[in-house]
Amino acid sequence: xxxxxxxxxxxxxxxxxxxxxxxxxxxxxxxxxxxxxxxxxxxxxxxxxxxxxxxxxxxxxxxxxxxxxxxxxxxxxxxxxxxxxxxxxxxxxxxxxxxxxxxxxxxxxxxxxxxxxxxxxxxxxxxxxxxxxxxxxxxxxxxxxxxxxxxxxxxxxxxxxxxxxxxxxxxxxxxxxxxxxxxxxxxxxxxxxxxxxxxxxxxxxxxxxxxxxxxxxxxxxxxxxxxxxxxxxxxxxxxxxxxxxxxxxxxxxxxxxxxxxxxxxxxxxxxxxxxxxxxxxxxxxxxxxxxxxxxxxxxxxxxxxxxxxxxxxxxxxxxxxxxxxxxxxxxxxxxxxxxxxxxxxxxxxxxxxxxxxxxxxxxxxxxxxxxxxxxxxxxxxxxxxxxxxxxxxxxxxxxxxxxxxxxxxxxxxxxxxxxxxxxxxxxxxxxxxxxxxxxxxxxxxxxxxxxxxxxxxxxxxxxxxxxxxxxxxxxxxxxxxxxxxxxxxxxxxxxxxxxxxxxxxxxxxxxxxxxxxxxxxxxxxxxxxxxxxxxxxxxxxxxxxxxxxxxxxxxxxxxxxxxxxxxxxxxxxxxxxxxxxxxxxxxxxxxxxxxxxx
Numbered sequence: 001x002x003x004x005x006x007x008x009x010x011x012x013x014x015x016x017x018x019x020x021x022x023x024x025x026x027x028x029x030x031x032x033x034x035x036x037x038x039x040x041x042x043x044x045x046x047x048x049x050x051x052x053x054x055x056x057x058x059x060x061x062x063x064x065x066x067x068x069x070x071x072x073x074x075x076x077x078x079x080x081x082x083x084x085x086x087x088x089x090x091x092x093x094x095x096x097x098x099x100x101x102x103x104x105x106x107x108x109x110x111x112x113x114x115x116x117x118x119x120x121x122x123x124x125x126x127x128x129x130x131x132x133x134x135x136x137x138x139x140x141x142x143x144x145x146x147x148x149x150x151x152x153x154x155x156x157x158x159x160x161x162x163x164x165x166x167x168x169x170x171x172x173x174x175x176x177x178x179x180x181x182x183x184x185x186x187x188x189x190x191x192x193x194x195x196x197x198x199x200x201x202x203x204x205x206x207x208x209x210x211x212x213x214x215x216x217x218x219x220x221x222x223x224x225x226x227x228x229x230x231x232x233x234x235x236x237x238x239x240x241x242x243x244x245x246x247x248x249x250x251x252x253x254x255x256x257x258x259x260x261x262x263x264x265x266x267x268x269x270x271x272x273x274x275x276x277x278x279x280x281x282x283x284x285x286x287x288x289x290x291x292x293x294x295x296x297x298x299x300x301x302x303x304x305x306x307x308x309x310x311x312x313x314x315x316x317x318x319x320x321x322x323x324x325x326x327x328x329x330x331x332x333x334x335x336x337x338x339x340x341x342x343x344x345x346x347x348x349x350x351x352x353x354x355x356x357x358x359x360x361x362x363x364x365x366x367x368x369x370x371x372x373x374x375x376x377x378x379x380x381x382x383x384x385x386x387x388x389x390x391x392x393x394x395x396x397x398x399x400x401x402x403x404x405x406x407x408x409x410x411x412x413x414x415x416x417x418x419x420x421x422x423x424x425x426x427x428x429x430x431x432x433x434x435x436x437x438x439x440x441x442x443x444x445x446x447x448x449x450x451x452x453x454x455x456x457x458x459x460x461x462x463x464x465x466x467x468x469x470x471x472x473x474x475x476x477x478x479x480x481x482x483x484x485x486x487x488x489x490x491x492x493x494x495x496x497x498x499x500x501x502x503x504x505x506x507x508x509x510x511x512x513x514x515x516x517x518x519x520x521x522x523x524x525x526x527x528x529x530x531x532x533x534x535x536x537x538x539x540x541x542x543x544x545x546x547x548x549x550x551x552x553x554x555x556x557x558x559x560x561x562x563x564x565x566x567x568x569x570x571x572x573x574x575x576x577x578x579x580x581x582x583x584x585x586x587x588x589x590x591x592x593x594x595x596x597x598x
Contacts, residue, residue: 049279050289052093052102052296056139056146057109060086060117062319062358062388063537081294083117084315084535087515089296090124094131101278102128103290104153106139106146107268114389115222115597116408116499118148120513122229125152134278138271141165148226151233157264157271164256166241167249169219169226171597175201184428186453190463192470193417196494198393198590202421214495221498222410222597236260311531313521314350315514316340321590322362322370322394332359334366340536341373345380351531352382352521355402356514361393361590364418364469371476374401382524386517387411387508392496393589396507397473400480403524406517407499407508414502416477417494418470418589420462426452473589481506 059080093099102125111118129135129152137150140162147164150156158164180187180202189199197211207215231241244251244259253265275288318337320330327333344350355374361367377383378401385391385402392415399405407413429436429451436451447458454462470492478488483506491497491505502508510516522531 046098046291046296047289048098049100049281050098050291051275051279052089052099052293053290054102054104054293055108056104056106056111056149058111058294060111060113060121062317062356083120084514085297086121086293087124089293090128093296094128094133099133099291101134101136101275103275104135104137104146104150106137106142106150107159110143111145111149113145114412115145115148115226115410116387116389116412118145119229119408119410120515122149122152123513125149129154136271136275138268144169144226148230151230153233153263155264155274156262157266158253158256158262159267160253160265162253164251164253164261165249166245166251166261168245169223169597171215171219173201173207175205177201177203177205184425184431186424186427188422188424188454188459189419190422190459190466191417191419191494192466193492193494195496196415196417196419198417198494199419199421210495217501218412218496218498219597221500225409225500234261309530309532310349311525311527312347312350312534313518313525313527313531314344314347314353315356315518315533315535316344316353317356317358317535317537318370318395318398319356319358319388322359322366322398324363324366324369332362332366332370334363334369337370338373341370341377344536345373345377350381350534351527352384352525353377354384354386354514354517354521354533355398356386356388356517357391357395357399358388359392359395359398360390361395361397361415364394364397364473364589367394367397367589368472370398371401374398377401378403382521384517384521384524386512386514387413387499388514393417397476397589400476402480404510404517404520405508406510406512406514406520407502408513409498409500409511411499411502411508412496413499414491414497414507415494415589416473416488416492418466418473419494420466422454422462424450424453469589477507 057079060083061080062083064082064085090102093102104125113121125135134155135153137153137156138159139146139150139157140159142150142158142162143165144167147166177187187202189203191199194210195214197208197214200208200211227238227241227245231238234241240259241261244261248255248259251259251261253262256262257265272288273283276283276285279289281288316337318332320332322332322334324334326335341353344353374383382404383402385399385405387395387399387405387407388411390412391399391407392413396413396416426436436449438446438449440446444458444461447454447461474485474488474492477483477492478485481488487506491507497505497507499508499511503511510520518533525531
């Protein structure tokens, strides 16, 4: 039903990408790319009394990203890093005698990860702090996410020209109904669930009362957790931090210092002076001894070489929208994930599985195909799910295949609901002199046509499909979570929940991160101390790496930071979700548009 919009958007994106790449790349550059892809960066040397530097602008993802072009030549640290690598590096650095402390550096930008991911990072930072090593934090304009991490530092320093953003959380949604109406593009919807708001941007001009209620409650719960964590880090009461947020919001350095939200106001060179003392260097040296968090991995020293275990806890990542078939990068492809799960099921070495779910959902068909493979695996081995920033709709559908579910307090989950979107171009065609005519043998023969709106009989048929899928969803949740159908129906209706609320409702078993899930899986498999986690990540093909690097080069050269371009880029990203809707029956369990919390 969405083939028309998918084809238009996909065609535009593909054509523009091809033209831009061909116009900016020559044979020489292509040769350099091949050399870069095959070259290996020499690992830097770690010196004694070094400072570990955590660039807060570093993108933290579930899986290790492909290196950017510039990184292939060793011209800088990677701009993205896997979450487990962050946690493991901090654990190793805490025991590494060559590391004297940690600098949380926000001068290059704020964290981009969601609050559930940052919750896991903060827990690792707390463990590092417990080792007795100093944590310092410096920023110019410190945002809420940066402060969520930096608030635990022993010394939190803000630039004299900077600000501290502590103004609460917000979520803003765009709506296309008015634009589609002006263009003459009709949209009909079949859905189940009063709170299933994924389709609202296509048919409304403002939030529905139900959607406003659920987003408001979600924000309040995430903000409440934020205030609790930050106030504990600064040894303040929750009311003191909340008062600063409500009465000032954006604080100048002096005001932040007076409220004990920071420890010092200083320039970066003054911060460097303090760090040089910590690293035992003369003040006249150009810079302090340091190593970036990303580069630290190859330099970390294990206390003793550990013999590889024959007992594996497999870690598989389900990150991105769920699509039917092969899919692409940062998508959960039903074909690819099922193949991985099947390999794990037949592996004698793998004793348990942890599935990390970070997905807003997608194709209902693909979700159920993945779930079936998880259920077969769970009959033979323990299966534990770790929820990331979001595990909703289809993301929650596949999570029901687990024996046990972990989520963070600020994970977005639930959204147990189903919808279908049916566009038509009757009006825009008529306005431009295009008419449609045809013949058929049966009443529903042209039900997939976009040339006209669906009639009542066709809508009833499609609604019946959606109702059946929704009832199936409820049944799967009830069976998996040992809840009555009526109890599931009460918390479903497409409504989103925080991890805290989901645990109280029985949709989640325990609050915790990925490492907690891995440890629990090993315990369920009764492995004792003889086990190791093994990540299952499918390596991309060489041609895919080269093409993606080409695109990233162009993006880096043309990227603009002005607000209008940023907002248009966000709109483009959210509209591109439509190209990922490929369910064979055009029925989806998806948040659809980005629920962005700022």
